[in-house]
Amino acid sequence: MSCESEEYMDLIDKALDGEITAEEQTELERHMESCESCKEHYHALKEIIYEMKEASPVVAPAHFTENVMKKLPEVKKRSMPAQWIRRYPVLTAAAVFLILMFGSVMAGWNTENDFAVHSAASNIKVNSAAHTVTVPKGETVKGDLVVENGDIKVEGKVEGNVVVIKGEKYMASAGQITGDSQEIHEAVEWVWYKLKTFFTGQEQK
Amino acid sequence: MESLINSLVTQVKSGNWEAFEGLVEIYKDKIYRLCYRMVGDRHEAEDLAQEAFVRAFVNIDKYSGSYKFSTWLYRIATNLCIDRLRKKKPDYSMDAEIPGTEGATLYSQVADADPLPEEEVEEKEKHDHLQQEIMKLPEKYRTAILLKYIEDMSLEEISSVMDLPVPTVKTRIHRGREALKKAYKKVAKSR
Numbered sequence: 001m002s003c004e005s006e007e008y009m010d011l012i013d014k015a016l017d018g019e020i021t022a023e024e025q026t027e028l029e030r031h032m033e034s035c036e037s038c039k040e041h042y043h044a045l046k047e048i049i050y051e052m053k054e055a056s057p058v059v060a061p062a063h064f065t066e067n068v069m070k071k072l073p074e075v076k077k078r079s080m081p082a083q084w085i086r087r088y089p090v091l092t093a094a095a096v097f098l099i100l101m102f103g104s105v106m107a108g109w110n111t112e113n114d115f116a117v118h119s120a121a122s123n124i125k126v127n128s129a130a131h132t133v134t135v136p137k138g139e140t141v142k143g144d145l146v147v148e149n150g151d152i153k154v155e156g157k158v159e160g161n162v163v164v165i166k167g168e169k170y171m172a173s174a175g176q177i178t179g180d181s182q183e184i185h186e187a188v189e190w191v192w193y194k195l196k197t198f199f200t201g202q203e204q205k
Numbered sequence: 206m207e208s209l210i211n212s213l214v215t216q217v218k219s220g221n222w223e224a225f226e227g228l229v230e231i232y233k234d235k236i237y238r239l240c241y242r243m244v245g246d247r248h249e250a251e252d253l254a255q256e257a258f259v260r261a262f263v264n265i266d267k268y269s270g271s272y273k274f275s276t277w278l279y280r281i282a283t284n285l286c287i288d289r290l291r292k293k294k295p296d297y298s299m300d301a302e303i304p305g306t307e308g309a310t311l312y313s314q315v316a317d318a319d320p321l322p323e324e325e326v327e328e329k330e331k332h333d334h335l336q337q338e339i340m341k342l343p344e345k346y347r348t349a350i351l352l353k354y355i356e357d358m359s360l361e362e363i364s365s366v367m368d369l370p371v372p373t374v375k376t377r378i379h380r381g382r383e384a385l386k387k388a389y390k391k392v393a394k395s396r
């Protein structure tokens with residue numbers, strides 16, 4: 001005598017899934033007292049689940065991890081950030097920064113050909129057509145003076161540094177510069193100058 | 206444990222591939238066991254479990270961390286096993302004529318071949334009665350049953366691994382254990 005009741009099949013599933021309510025549990029138990037088929041079904045399933053849970057432990061073969069590590073593709077390993085980046089992150093960041101910086105500064109050397117004067121002083125003579133800057137005789141220019149793509153003639157006094165980029169500096173006999181004076185003609189010098197001003201914040205615009 | 210695993214995953218992702226060793230150590234038994242129960246052959250299980258780890262390593266950037274690493278790893282492993290099972294048991298008929306071979310059927314080809322490895326497998330695994338019964342289950346029930354009762358996963362986890370809704374997982378577990386029961390019954394009667 002087999003019991004085909006869907007209701008009890010569902011209850012058995014619920015019981016095995018741990019989702020049965022106390023009421024349903026009582027109902028199922030009462031039914032199984034009289035229904036051999038449901039009782040057998042329930043216990044057989046329970047036994048199978050028990051057996052699966054108790055299944056003999058299976059462990060990975062010896063040297064498993066070692067073999068996996070050997071199998072990892074070199075291509076993937078190499079595509080990962082190099083060891084030394086992880087070990088020296090600050091140094092790497094500095095190197096990357098310098099390379100990028102160098103590149104952008106070099107680009108500047110090649111493309112920036114406009115005449116420009118950087119100075120806080122108002123008593124200098126600027127000739128934009130001739131690309132010349134003059135510090136007039138008897139005048140004192142306070143602060144640094146930077147001339148790009150032009151020449152400078154110092155007849156008076158500069159109390160600060162003078163930098164001429166891609167240009168010439170002419171000193172009159174009375175001319176005087178209290179700070180450093182520098183002419184930049186080469187890309188390498190230019191890069192060095194830019195890096196220096198970047199880090200020290202010397203250049204004033 | 207979970208934080209150790211996350212830390213190892215992060216390390217591997219940031220390029221410290223040696224940290225992957227820790228992850229293999231933690232999961233090797235579980236993944237190997239799953240593969241063994243799925244395919245029923247130790248040698249093949251080792252091959253599949255190793256492949257699962259290699260794939261996890263290669264695709265580590267694709268692991269987003271929105272679910273557990275183990276879930277992701279189990280998914281890779283079960284998919285590999287299912288693929289292997291499908292390749293082993295092509296779903297065309299044994300009597301079907303093989304294209305390009307005059308009059309030859311798959312059946313005749315198999316008959317001509319060397320002693321069937323299946324017999325060896327059966328012989329080797331005879332002691333493992335449960336494994337034999339598991340091997341008889343259709344793969345979709347087998348996966349659900351194994352994850353539930355051998356790997357002791359929750360329905361939600363199985364649902365993530367199998368990429369199926371929870372009710373479907375539930376149905377598969379019910380049907381799977383039903384099928385197992387029937388197989389057991391037969392064995393019991395024949396004894």
Ligand SMILES: [Zn+2]
Nearest residue numbers: 003008035038
């Ligand atoms: Zn009944």
